[in-house]
Amino acid sequence: MRSPADFDEETGRRSDFAKDLYQHKNHLFRSWFLELLMLCLLIIVLFVAFSDSDLSWFEKLYHHSQYHSLFNHSHQFGSPAYRVTPTHKNMLNTIHKSIESPALQSGGLQYHQAYPHNYQFVMDNTEVCKNNAPFLVLIVPVAPINIAAREAIRQTWGKDRLVQGEVVITLFMLGLHEGADVEKLKQENEQHHDLIQSNFMDTYLNLTIKTMVIMDWLATRCPTAAYAMKVDSDMFLNIDNLVLMLQKPGIPKLNYLTGMLMWDIPVIRSKSSKWYVPEEMYPDPKYPTYTLGMGYVFSNDLPAKFVEVSKSIKPFNIEDAYIGMCMKKLGLSLTPPPNPSQFKTYNSKYDRCEFSTIITYILGSSENLIKYWSDYKKPGPHC
Ligand SMILES: *[C@@H]1O[C@H](CO)[C@@H](O)[C@H](O)[C@H]1NC(C)=O
Ligand SMILES: *[C@@H]1O[C@H](CO)[C@@H](O)[C@H](O)[C@H]1NC(C)=O
Numbered sequence: 120m121r122s123p124a125d126f127d128e129e130t131g132r133r134s135d136f137a138k139d140l141y142q143h144k145n146h147l148f149r150s151w152f153l154e155l156l157m158l159c160l161l162i163i164v165l166f167v168a169f170s171d172s173d174l175s176w177f178e179k180l181y182h183h184s185q186y187h188s189l190f191n192h193s194h195q196f197g198s199p200a201y202r203v204t205p206t207h208k209n210m211l212n213t214i215h216k217s218i219e220s221p222a223l224q225s226g227g228l229q230y231h232q233a234y235p236h237n238y239q240f241v242m243d244n245t246e247v248c249k250n251n252a253p254f255l256v257l258i259v260p261v262a263p264i265n266i267a268a269r270e271a272i273r274q275t276w277g278k279d280r281l282v283q284g285e286v287v288i289t290l291f292m293l294g295l296h297e298g299a300d301v302e303k304l305k306q307e308n309e310q311h312h313d314l315i316q317s318n319f320m321d322t323y324l325n326l327t328i329k330t331m332v333i334m335d336w337l338a339t340r341c342p343t344a345a346y347a348m349k350v351d352s353d354m355f356l357n358i359d360n361l362v363l364m365l366q367k368p369g370i371p372k373l374n375y376l377t378g379m380l381m382w383d384i385p386v387i388r389s390k391s392s393k394w395y396v397p398e399e400m401y402p403d404p405k406y407p408t409y410t411l412g413m414g415y416v417f418s419n420d421l422p423a424k425f426v427e428v429s430k431s432i433k434p435f436n437i438e439d440a441y442i443g444m445c446m447k448k449l450g451l452s453l454t455p456p457p458n459p460s461q462f463k464t465y466n467s468k469y470d471r472c473e474f475s476t477i478i479t480y481i482l483g484s485s486e487n488l489i490k491y492w493s494d495y496k497k498p499g500p501h502c
Contacts, residue, residue, distance in 0.1 A: 234426070234429050234430050235317075235332045235334065235335035235426055236426070238317045238318055238328065238332055239317065239318050240315065240316065240317050240318075241295075241317065241318055242304075242305075242308055242315060242316040243315055243316075243336065243340055244290065244308070244312055244313070244314070244340070246312075247290070247312060247313075247340075248288070248340060248341035248342075248343055248344060251286050252286070252343035252344065252345075253286045253287060253288045253341070253344045253345070254285035254287060254344070254346065254362070254365070255282075255286075255287045255288075255345065255346045255347065255348065255361070255362060255365065256287075256288050256289075256290065256337065256341055256344045256346075256347040256348070256419070257276075257277065257287065257288070257289040257290070257347075257348050257350055257356070258289075258290050258291070258292055258315075258333045258336070258337070258347065258349055259272060259277075259289065259290070259291050259292065259350055259351065260291075260292045260293075260326065260329045260330070260349070260351070260352070261291050262293070262296060262321055263293045263295070263296040263298075263299035263304060263316070263321060264296060264298055264299055265352060267485045268352040268353065268485050269291055269307075269313075269352070270485070271485035271486075271488045271489050272289065272291075272488070273289075273311065273313075274489060274492075275488055275489060276289075276355070276356040276357075276358045276492070277289035277313075279358070282358050282359060282362045283359055283362040283363055283366065285362050285366070288313075290313050290314070290315055291313055291314050291315065291352075292315050292316075292317070292329060292333050292336070293314060293315070293316045293317075293321060294316070294317055294318075294319045294321025294322075294325065294328070294329060294332075295316070295317075295319065295320055295321055296321045304316065315333075315336055317329075317332045319332065323436075324436045325436075326412075326436065326438040327434055327435065327436055327437070327438040327441045328434075329438070330349060330439075330442065331425070331426065331429055331441075333349055333422075334421075334422040334423075334425045334426050334429075335422070335426050337419060337422035338422040338423035338426055341419070342419065342423070344419045345365075345418070345419055346375075346416060346418055346419055347417055347419050347422065348361070348414060348416045348417070349412070349414065349415055350413070350414040350479075351412065351413050351481075352485075353481060353483050353484060354413055354414055354479055354480065354481060354482065354488075355466070355474065355477075355479065355480040355481075355482050355487075355488060355491060355492070356414065356478065356479060357461075357474065357475070357477055360476070360477065360478045361416070361478050364456065364457060364458075364461070364478065365416070367457055370457075371418060371454065373418050373420050374418065374420065374421065374451050375416075375417060375418035375421075376415060376416070376417045376418075376421060376442070376446060376451070376453050376454065377410065377415065377417070377453065377454045377456045378410030378411060378414055378415035378416055378456070378462055378479075379410060379411040379413070379415075379459070379462040379463075379464065380408060380409075380410055380411075380453055380459070381406070381408065381410065381411055381439075381440075381443075382408050383405055384406045384409075384440070385404055385405050385406075386401055386403065386405065386406060394437065396435050396436065400433065400434070400435040400436070401433070401435040406437070406440040406444075407440070407443040407444055407446070407447040408443055408446075408447075408453050409440045409442060409444075409446075409453070410439060410443070410453060411462075411464065412438055412439030413464065413479060413481055414462070414478075414479045415439065415442070416456075424445075424449055425445045425449075428445050428448050428449055429445060431448065432444050432445060432448055456478075460477075461476070461477050461478040461479070462477075462478055462479050463477050463478075463479055463480045463481075464479075464480075465481050466480040466481060466482060469487075469490075469491045471494060471495060471502075472501050472502035475495070475501035475502065
């Protein structure tokens, strides 16, 4: 056998030529191979990033573009009372398990976790709708311990019983909370007659239950109301503009759901996100059209329909999208408000003139609500 070295020595230039050719080919092959390798690596990285649920960079990008820059609000995802704690994942696991557990399903088709008849009212103020059929009922989901938010609302947009000649009532929906003083809540209710409490655990991940219990209360305790609104506790609500909107001719009296409409919103699959929804809970990559949870308005025939249809909808923890799912399942479509720009989200600066034209704004704090409202209510022109 001849080694390449022997060959080189014997054949002189020809061997040099062969050697050059060999090296050139070798070089070409190596760079080609490297490029291929890089390409493969890139493909693998992209594949892993997009297929795995831990898309931290993708998620960040997504959040910033989809939510933070657009709304940057904590609403759908964590009003101040529901900061996400390290137990978040455990709680999700619990939900997970309970969904998979046959105990919560009957006949494999029914999902009872969000079905409100599973829960009982601790306080339900049945008399509030009896004497005077309201035109509009505002229901505010709030944590039992968040007395400050309730007080601020009672002093501001929840204060008046008569708005633009219509009866409007404001109520608060609470669940159970370990830190809440039961006696104090009872006293608060005796004073204001505006607390509704149900016996589910009041947690961020149970907000869908809270919404469905609101629907149950409206359907069973207040069926005479014409319209209702689910409105978050850290909102500025221009109640006059809302009533004026609902008084407009042409506003449907039935099957009406309006607010800030959200189309084609993708479901977040990153486990580290507050808004994470596992595929087992909600398999589609996108949500049906829904109204943003900060404040949505509906005709009061819908709550009974939502309650009924919720038996056949698998629960997931994004309450506003869940209502969108109920609408879809009912074969109903959402209605944009007469003036969509009246439903506003994040507010960074108070403007007396602008606040006189809108219906909602997210404030994020009760102090701001009191401050802005007292200025807004001062006599004199707004603009
Ligand atoms: C968005 O919200 C975060 C806190 O949730 C805050 O730090 C940030 O300043 C907000 N950005 C804007 C543009 O409002
Ligand atoms: C939701 O509420 C139910 C009923 O009170 C409770 O069993 C469950 O632990 C709660 N889930 C979470 C995630 O808080």
